[in-house]
Amino acid sequence: MGATSNIEWTDATWNIAVGCSKVDADCKYCYMFRDSMSDTRYEAGVVKRTKTVFTLPLRLKQPSRVFTSSLTDFFHVECDSFRDQAWDIIRRCPQHTFQILTKRPERIRETLPSFYPEIAGRCWLGTSVGHQGAAHRLDHLAKLQDVGSLLWLSAEPLHTALDISAYIHFLGWVVIGGESGNESGKYRYRPCELGWMGALAQICKDNGVPYFLKQLGTHLAKAFPHTDRHGRVLPVGLLDAYGTDGLHRQFPGNTQ
Numbered sequence: 001m002g003a004t005s006n007i008e009w010t011d012a013t014w015n016i017a018v019g020c021s022k023v024d025a026d027c028k029y030c031y032m033f034r035d036s037m038s039d040t041r042y043e044a045g046v047v048k049r050t051k052t053v054f055t056l057p058l059r060l061k062q063p064s065r066v067f068t069s070s071l072t073d074f075f076h077v078e079c080d081s082f083r084d085q086a087w088d089i090i091r092r093c094p095q096h097t098f099q100i101l102t103k104r105p106e107r108i109r110e111t112l113p114s115f116y117p118e119i120a121g122r123c124w125l126g127t128s129v130g131h132q133g134a135a136h137r138l139d140h141l142a143k144l145q146d147v148g149s150l151l152w153l154s155a156e157p158l159h160t161a162l163d164i165s166a167y168i169h170f171l172g173w174v175v176i177g178g179e180s181g182n183e184s185g186k187y188r189y190r191p192c193e194l195g196w197m198g199a200l201a202q203i204c205k206d207n208g209v210p211y212f213l214k215q216l217g218t219h220l221a222k223a224f225p226h227t228d229r230h231g232r233v234l235p236v237g238l239l240d241a242y243g244t245d246g247l248h249r250q251f252p253g254n255t256q
Contacts, residue, residue, distance in 0.1 A: 005067060005070075007067060007070070007214075008212075008214060008249070009065075009067075009099075009175055009212050009214060009249075009251070010065045010066065010067035010099055011064035011065045011066065012056070012057075012060060012064050012065075012066050012067070013066070013067045013070045014053065014056045014057055014066050014067070014068050014069070014098075015050050015053055015069055015070060015071045015072060016049065016050060016054055016068075016069055016072070016074065016079065016082065016083070016085075016086045017047050017048055017049050017050055017069065017071075017072040017076075017078070017079055017082075018032075018047070018048055018050060018071045018072055019032075019046045019047040019048050019071075019072055019078075020032055020033075020047060020071075020072050020073050020076060021047075021076070023103050023104070024103075024133070024134055025130075025131060025133065025134070025159075026103065026128065026129070026130040026131060026134055026157065026159075027103070028190075029157070029179060029181050029187045029188055029189060029190070031180070031187075032070070032071050032072070033187065047072055047076055047078035047079060049079075049082050054082075054085075054086075054089075055089060057089055057090070057093045057096055057098075058089060058092060058093060060093070060095075060096065061095070062095075063095040063096060063097075064095075064096050064097070065096070065097045065099055066096050066097065066098050066099065067099045067101070068086075068098045068099060068100045068101075069100070069101075073102050073103060073104055074086070074100050074101075074102055075102045075104040075105070075107040075108055075111055076104065077107070080111070083111060084113060087112075087113040087115075087116075087119075088113075090119050090122070090123065091113075091115060091118060091119050094122065096122065097122050097123075097124065098122060098123050098124065099124045099126065099152075100123060100124065100125055100126065101126045101127070101128055101154055102125075102126070102127055102128075103127065103128055103134075103137065105125075105127040105137050105140035105141045105144070106137075106140040108125060108140075108144060109143070109144060109147070112147065116147065117148060120147055120148035120149045121148060121149070123149045123150075124149060124150045124151075124152055124172070124173070124252075125141070125144060125147070125149045125150070125151055125152070126141075126151065126152035126153060126154055126173075126175075127140070127141050127153060127154070128153075128154040128155075128156060129153060129154075129155060129162065129164075130155065130156060130157045130158050130159050130160070130162075130179075131158075131159055131160040131162065132160055132161065132162055132163065133160075135162070135163075135164070135167075138153065138164065138166075138167040141153075141167075141170075142167060142170055145170050150172040150173065150252055151170055151171060151172055152171060152172055152173035152174065152175070152252075153167070153171055153173070153174045153175070154174075154175040154177070155174060155175065155176045155177070155200055156175060156176065156177030156178070156179070156214060156215075157177065157178060157179030157180075157189075157190065157192070157217065158176060158177060158178055158179070158192050158196055158197065158200075158217075159179055159190040159191070159192060160196070161193075161195075161196045161199065162196065162199075162200060163199075164200065164203060165203060168203055168204070168207045168209060169207070171209055172209070172210075172252050173209070173210050173211070173212070173251070173252045174200060174204050174209060174210075174211040174212070175211070175212045175214055176197050176200050176201065176211060176212065176213050176214060177192075177213070177214035177215045177216075177217065178191075178192030178197070178215060178216045178217020178218070178219060178220055179192060179217045179218065179219075180215065180217055180218045181218055189217060189218045189219060190219070191217075191219040191220075192216065192217040192219055192220055193220075194216075194220065197213065197216075201213065210250035210251055210252055210253070211250055212248070212249050212250055212251065213248040213249060
């Protein structure tokens with residue numbers, strides 16, 4: 001976590017804390033537990049405020065897209081005691097765009113600072129949904145259409161077909177990705193199908209919503225030898241058969 005990131009849709013990752021608790025099936029093989037809980041400094045289910053990296057955005061001078069809290073949930077109740085400090089850091093960094101992703105969108109409004117209108121345009125508020133049973137998170141996100149921020153969806157880890165037709169009208173960006181994981185052990189992966197990805201890409205295309213195909217996931221990566229084990233190096237035109245015209249990696253403001 002730091003000034004650079006290997007996540008393709010961001011420039012830097014900023015973690016105000018490390019640790020989380022699972023909310024539903026989407027969290028089953030969460031990479032945070034897989035990658036961080038092997039570190040003896042952390043305990044599963046315990047959220048701990050970071051120290052030296054807490055002020056990271058203040059040290060980033062180049063305008064950056066900053067993925068906010070990849071190793072915790074920014075709106076987790078255990079972040080309540082120091083979240084206002086994080087909001088203040090965001091206010092002090094007008095050069096950055098903050099990509100805030102949560103599985104707790106129902107808590108967003110109640111935790112926004114009084115000065116949020118000043119920073120709303122630089123905050124992208126998103127929720128992650130990997131299966132249809134978690135689509136209710138988009139209902140909560142829909143209630144934030146008046147706050148002045150771009151609202152977005154991370155459909156990752158996508159492990160079932162997902163219909164977002166009832167929500168596409170307010171989404172400003174959609175990230176799509178299959179699940180990565182191990183072949184055995186505690187943190188494995190679930191299959192993702194190209195058709196599920198293609199359907200999401202198609203509805204985005206039909207509605208002029210930019211979308212970003214992040215990775216195929218470990219299951220599909222096996223079928224494409226030119227990808228890495230996560231399926232991150234995507235063959236050109238891979239999803240053309242599903243109507244995407246090869247537009248795999250777009251950002252808000254780029255749908256052409």
